[in-house]
Each structure stands twice: as C-alpha cells, then as structure tokens.
Amino acid sequence: MTKCRLGATDLEITPLVLGGNVFGWTADRAASFAVLDAFVDAGGTMIDTADVYSAWAPGHKGGESESMIGEWLRATGKRDRVLLATKVGMLPGDGGEKLAPARIAAACDASLKRLGTDRIDLYFAHQDDDATPQEAALEAFAKLVDAGKVRVLGASNFHATRLKSANDAAAAAGFPRYHVLQPEYNLVSRHRFEGELEDYCIEHNVGVVPYYALASGFLTGKYRSRDDLGKSVRGGRMGDLLEGKGRTMLDALDAVAAETGASLAQIALAWLIAQPGVTAPIASATSTAQLAELMPATELALSAEQLARLTDAGA
Secondary structure, three states: OOOEEOOOOOOEEOOOEEEOOOEOOOEOHHHHHHHHHHHHHOOOOEEEOOOOOOOOOOOOOOOHHHHHHHHHHHHHOOHHHOEEEEEEOOOOEOOEOOOOHHHHHHHHHHHHHHHOOOOEEEEEEOOOOOOOOHHHHHHHHHHHHHOOOEEEEEEEOOOHHHHHHHHHHHHHHOOOOEEEEEOEOEOOEOOOOOOHHHHHHHHOOOEEOOEOOOHHHHHHOOOOOHHHHHHOOOHHHOHHHHHOOHHHHHHHHHHHHHHHOOOHHHHHHHHHHOOOOEOOOEEOOOOHHHHHHHHHHHHOOOOHHHHHHHHHHOO
C-alpha cells in the first residue's frame, strides 16, 4: 500500500488511519486483537486513540482503548510496525483539566504506561483550551518532545484562528508546532474544516487526518429510515441527518456505487482521501469483515465527475 508523508513531519502513513475508539468498548479483546492484526497485515501503519476513550461508556473511566492497544502490542511485539497517535485534553485527572501544563505531563506518562511504550509518535491536543495560555501548553508539549516521549504534535478540534495563533506562538518561542490537524470532516459535515482552516493547512503543510470519516456509520448506508436507528449504539445521532441532506447524499453514493462496484463506505473514504490537504481519514472497525471492506478505499480512484457530484450532494 502506498505511503504518504504526514504534513511536514518525518512520519509516513498509509492513506487510512485505524480508529481506536471502539477497542475495549464495542470491540472486546478478541475482536480488537483481530482487527489490529488484520490492519497491520494489510499494510496499515497508524493507529489513532485517546486517553478519554471510552469514558462515555457505563462503567468506564477512560484509558480502555489505550490499554487494549497496549495489551496487543505486548502480546504481538508489533510496536515497531505501527505509529501510535493519542490525545490529551478531554479526560480530567492529575494536574488539572484540558491543556494545563501539569495535566499534559501527567496524561502523557499515563498514556505511555497504558500503551506499554516509551514514545508516542503523534500526540494531539484533543481540544482547544482558552483558559490556558497557548505558550504554556506548547512549552509543556515541547518538554515531552525534548524528553523523547513524543515525536510529533497535533491539534484536534481547533478553529483556524487558534491553530494559527498557536503555531505563531510556537515559532516565536522556538517550540515545536502543531504539524497535524484532526478535524471532524466527512461528506455530510464539512463546515468545520472547509474554508479558512483547510486553506491554512494547505498553505502551511499541516497534515490532516479527519475523524468521523463515515459520519458514525451513516455514510455506510446502514441508516436509511427511522426504523434503522436502533441498529447500533450510535443510531440515535442519525435522525437529524435523515431529515436533512443525508438522504440526498445516500442517493449520490448509491449512484457512484452502481457505477464503480465499490461500497458506500469505500466511496465516502475515497472522496476524503481525494480532498485537498487531507492525508488520511480515520475509520474504525469492530470486526475483520468491517476492516476488509474499508481497506480497498485506499486504492479506489473516483473520477473528477464522480467527486464533483458527491461534493455537490453535500453542499
């Protein structure tokens, strides 16, 4: 599988990042291990997780995904075959909340322990924190880079003005900048990235790895009526899409699927891969069968007319 450089960093990744939010939640140990093995065997490189995964689930406190990935790494010895991305900023704990410097330091050590590794390849600020001076957060991240605990920094859920001001502050102080952005971005949710934020990333060579690439499963075609909303724990989120432009988008995806023979999920991911500035979308799988459906998206070349038709359907 072809690899591409992630922004201006020295990290090279395949065009699909494996989302780890399901590990230890809707994917148990056996399923998680099977998906992780299949991803690496298929040539996949980067696994994305966060310290807060899956604190939202009853009885969970966060760290479940990192712990599951750590168990898999210890059991398989595949640490040097993957790149690990994780995040800080949504799970409260030692040192405060969000991006307080002491919180960043404590959270990084906790993530390293759960993952069972000595380094995080890509460490994200999971959300912006206007209560902490950007220079203070960046200095805390810089100390982790200097210590060899983190290789590259990224930002998730940042607006364009805040990403720019953070990177300007990093340049002024001589700190590492945010080289990667992880925004919400997919065919039915485009306003958080397209425009000023997209332009900034392209101009400054910031790698982009969008989350919710399949709109929590909506773009797979799984939810076509209100009767389908009970199909998964995420189904409750789909009602608004069904009442909005979602039906139009599904029709457009169906048409391209008929022309290409590809699945709706593959087409939705291939559209993202083809967008300016995007390096690789993030998608999760709870079974090897799901993963096997997603991976061909990395080789699917949609025509310019098909891409334009999909873009117009989501406008």
